[in-house]
Amino acid sequence: MAAVETNELTAKTFSVEDAHPDWCGGCGDFGILSAVKQALAKLGRSPHEIAVISGIGCAGKLPHYIGTYGLHTLHGRALNVATGVKVANSKLEVLVAGGDGDGYGIGAGYLVNSGRRNVDFTYLVHNNGVYGLTKGQASPTMRRGDQTKAMAEPAIQSNVNPIGLAIASGYTFVARGYAMAQPDLVDLIIRAMKHRGTAILDILQPCPIYNDLMTIDFFRGSDVGQPRVYKLADEGFDGYVKDPQDPAEIVAKQQAAIAKSFEWGDRIPTGVLYQIDAPTYEDGLAARQPALASSSLFDLMNPGKNIDALEDAYR
Ligand code: SF4
Numbered sequence: 001m002a003a004v005e006t007n008e009l010t011a012k013t014f015s016v017e018d019a020h021p022d023w024c025g026g027c028g029d030f031g032i033l034s035a036v037k038q039a040l041a042k043l044g045r046s047p048h049e050i051a052v053i054s055g056i057g058c059a060g061k062l063p064h065y066i067g068t069y070g071l072h073t074l075h076g077r078a079l080n081v082a083t084g085v086k087v088a089n090s091k092l093e094v095l096v097a098g099g100d101g102d103g104y105g106i107g108a109g110y111l112v113n114s115g116r117r118n119v120d121f122t123y124l125v126h127n128n129g130v131y132g133l134t135k136g137q138a139s140p141t142m143r144r145g146d147q148t149k150a151m152a153e154p155a156i157q158s159n160v161n162p163i164g165l166a167i168a169s170g171y172t173f174v175a176r177g178y179a180m181a182q183p184d185l186v187d188l189i190i191r192a193m194k195h196r197g198t199a200i201l202d203i204l205q206p207c208p209i210y211n212d213l214m215t216i217d218f219f220r221g222s223d224v225g226q227p228r229v230y231k232l233a234d235e236g237f238d239g240y241v242k243d244p245q246d247p248a249e250i251v252a253k254q255q256a257a258i259a260k261s262f263e264w265g266d267r268i269p270t271g272v273l274y275q276i277d278a279p280t281y282e283d284g285l286a287a288r289q290p291a292l293a294s295s296s297l298f299d300l301m302n303p304g305k306n307i308d309a310l311e312d313a314y315r
Contacts, residue, residue: 011037028179028205039189053082055098059126062097076107079114094121101131101139115169119281122192122199128207136210150210163261173199174274232271241276
């Protein structure tokens, strides 16, 4: 990683100079990588303040191409590792990246339990409807009856609704983005990272190699004469719970978000579907051990320990 020579952070600051992303041409992962780097630059956090944790799959390669701390972990287990990283060093800004197969399939149990903990990190799910790394099998988000060019027969299972599952699991920030809508995706990532608690951002991502249904043309709406992807905010939708003590408002906002999440046809909504301010897991830990309110667990366990040389070695 290149040393940060000026105080001005740009998307290039977070680039790995000799990295040549191992993704196919036209893959939506490039759009997500670009948006993450732009968001980090706009937030003004230095590379050593950020950790990117990933699972297995095409999306799991993301940490290799960002000049921050990173861990490429196990299939479906990225959320667990991210939880450990954040709890050990609450000063780090933690991002998690993974695919829909990784997170909504093998990782589904961890997905649910991460929602109810509300640790302060951001989960970016690259949702392309297929298992790209293993040749395009149907993933949990592929709809019953759909058949891509990589499938011998149409899917005979129903799809998971990630937005509904996230809301039911207790996620406090639930949004959907589109990999090719760059300024909007950058904005959504920034909002997710600024949110205090676990934020999940389901990002629709074309896989041009294996999924010939969720193509750029499909999202552009070439066949229906209008862009399929639209912004909820443009139509006055507001998923933010203004009074977290009001159960009626919470239920109404959750119902509205879930209703929108089923919209998939000529129009596909993007933006923040649901957001609520709620105590985090870290708040609970600090209530038990007040020193954690101002210090990380790492600092408490290693008082006065200077690890500058170690950090420099891995920067
Ligand atoms: Fe992207 Fe699909 Fe290629 Fe994987 S297989 S890198 S998701 S285009």
